[in-house]
Amino acid sequence: MRYPVMFVATFIGLALCVYNSTGYDPHNFVFFMFSPPAWIVDMFVDIHKVNVLLLYVLTVATWALLGFIADRLIERGRSRDRDRA
Secondary structure (H helix, E strand, C coil): CCCHHHHHHHHHHHHHHHHHHHCCCCCCHHHHHHCHHHHHHHHHCCHHHCCHHHHHHHHHHHHHHHHHHHHHHHHHHHHHHHHHC
């Protein structure tokens, strides 16, 4: 089984973190829109007290997990189609 969605999703997570770390996202708008770990952390603690590297690692891992789940769902749909044929 190939994992093309997982690779693309991981790249999106990496690109999001790189974009945020370069300073082109000065108020972190893009990062907070597309980072599910940032949403959750912001509900419980002050976001300024959280280690940024940990948040980046969790963001990339979350995007990779979402891509893996999408790949598994695609594979399940394809195997059902093959079984019906």
